[in-house]
Amino acid sequence: MSNLLALGPLVGSALFVVLAAVFVAASGMVRYIGNNRVAVVEKLWSRRGSIAGGLIALKEEAGFQPDVLRGGLHFFFPFQYRLHVQSLVTIPQGRIGYVFARDGAPLEADQTLATHPTGVDFQDARKFLEAGGQKGPQRKILREGAYAINLAQFVVVTKDRTFALSLERSEADLLEQMAEIIEERGGFEPVVIKDADDQIGVITVHDGPGLPAGELIAPLVGADPDDPATFHNSFQEAGKFLAAGGRKGRQLQVLVEGTYYINRLFATVERINKTVVEVGQVGVVVSYTGALGADTSGEGYRHGELVANGERGVWRDPLLPGKYAFNTYAGRVTMVPTTNFILKWETMAVGSHKFDENLAEVSLITRDAFEPTLPVSVVVHIDYRKAPLVIQRFGDIKKLVEQTLDPMVSAYFKNIGQTRTLIELLQDRSAIQGQSSEEMKAKFGLYNLELQEVLIGTPRPAASGDDQIEKILTQLRQRQIADEQIGTYERQKFAAQKERELREAEALAKQQTAITESQLSIQVQQNAGKASLARSEQEAQQRRTLAKAEADATRLLGEGEAGKVVALARAEAEKVTKVGLATAEAIASQVEASGGARYQLARQVAERFAEALETSGVDVVPKVSITGAGGEGGANGGVMQALLTLLMSEKLGLAVDATDQRVVEAVEG
DSSP: OOHHHHHHHHHHHHHHHHHHHHHHHHTOOEEEETTTEEEEEEEEEEEBBBBBSSSSTTOOOOOOEEEEEEEEEEETTTTEEEEEEOOOOOOOOOOEEEEESSSBOOOOTTTTBOOOOOOOOOTTTHHHHTTTTEEEEEEEEEEEEEEOTTTEEEEEEEESSSEEOOOOHHHHHHHHHHHHHHHHHHHHHHEEEEEGGGGEEEEESSSSSSSOOOOOOOOOOOOTOOOTTTTTTTTTTHHHHHHHHTSEEEEEEEEEEEEEOOOTTTTEEEEEOOOOEEEEEEEEEEEEOBBOOOOOOOOOOOOSSOOTTTSEEEESBBOEEEEEOOOOEEEEEEEOOOOOOOESSSSTTTTTOOTTTTTTEEEEEOTSSOOOEEEEEEEEEEOOHHHHHHHHHSSSSSHHHIIIHHHHHHHHHHHHHTOOOOOHHHHHHHHHHHHHHHEEEEHHHHOOOOEEEEEEEOEEEETTTTTHHHHHHOOOOOOOEHHHHEEEEEEHHHHHHHHHHHHHHHHHHHTTHHHHHHHHHHHHHHHHHHHHHHHHHHHHHHHHHHHHHHHHHHHHHHHHHHHHHHHHHHHHHHHHHHHHHHHHHHHHHHHHHHSSSHHHHHHHHHHHHHHHHHHHHHSSSSSSOOOOSSOOOHHHHHHHHHHHHHHHHHHTTTOHHHHHHHHHHHHHH
């Protein structure tokens, strides 16, 4: 019994301690909060009563208090406070957290997201509310890190979980819907645009004032980094974007390579490809936005407005080859080839640019009533400086081809076809090409195009199964074959002739040694003859020289002798003259003494005859007498006869005539 009495004070003390501990725990007088947690304080009663409106008690009213408790021991008045211990809000690296405010000023009619007070952090709920922070989804987002946030005032939605002090089921449904929208937009991760993707991001803002009537694209604002109040750093600071005058809708400014932490409830991002202008092309820009500029195409050009770059309309300067972060919602870039391209009027033949995919062969009617189709190809070049004029006038190259060039080229060749027969079309293709190239250059020039060349194919039948053209081609081929055969025969003839010459050459080659030896022998003999001739000519020259010298000497001697002879002749002549005169006088005396000239002549004949007989020893009477056919005797007979005749003439007293002369000649002979 005494032992029990001794233990009484101890039991009482322990019971007191237990009761005290239960009281403290039940009253909430002392609370411990871990360092990785926060506690939202809910005031159960207050002498100031309950809050008049809202959720957070800023004036120590009963309700959720704006300030949170961090790690450690905290002491409270018994039964006045309730603590809601929550974990810290943790945002992983490379993720984004979205904040929803349960209390604050209401949103304006044109607001989608709540304005965040300048210089206020979500970890200070009191300051947020006192600065006029608005309730609802916030424009400001949370980046990587751990945050001690009052989860009674704010709800933080992340990819993995939602940080919130659960209040009621309807709110949970709202937050879940909000998380789904963010997930669909990929909003829990930043926007990452890689250079290798060759893409840009087109921004559509869902908050702020709307665009003016007639505008499609929101203009560029807040792009000056030197103005920190409005520089929104590529839509990453929604408040500054709106402060700069930004408007909701699709934006002119785009995102290029980089990482962007953008609130996807504020702005969504659409990825589009960069505008790539390849080498051999230029990009003509038709802008849908910008200021209305002055037309720079000139007074004589009435096909639309050509404006300076950045203004609304067709830009005067095209985009040269390269990559451009061009917002294709703000304008259209039409690629215009600056290299030569071919337009083919031919079915199933399409060029690489596909400008001619709707073109077909030109239907013709020839002068001789054939109806072929003619494939035509045209090589065209566009000066890059004139490319904007072409787009300004026609919209794009394909419309130019189909609405202008196609009917123009077709009409031209239809006219050509009517002036020629089908065979002439086939045979005059080269001439038609040259003519069309020259004549159509001016026509193409009217549309700021440079025609390089016109190419014409072979006419084809308009309908399948029509073989009239083939028949004509067959006839032309047969003519050509005949012409080729003629040429072949001529060449064969020529070849035969050449073969004969070859055979002769081969035979000549075989005898070449003998021919060479004979030619050398001839040449040696010729050389010897030339040498002999040269010696003869030299000797003749010497002889001529000696003969000339001798002739000169002889001439001189002759001239002396001649003088001598002349002198002697003169003396002899004088002598003969004198002797003759004396003789004549003697003869005359003899004639007179003989009885006259006749008797003197007979005497002389007889004397001469006697001398002749004496000298020659001829018989006076021939031993043999031969008489000719005419009855005349030989020579002896003749002389004798002549002599007798002379004697008879003298006896008869006849005149002496020619017979006498023959007698004299016979006697002298």
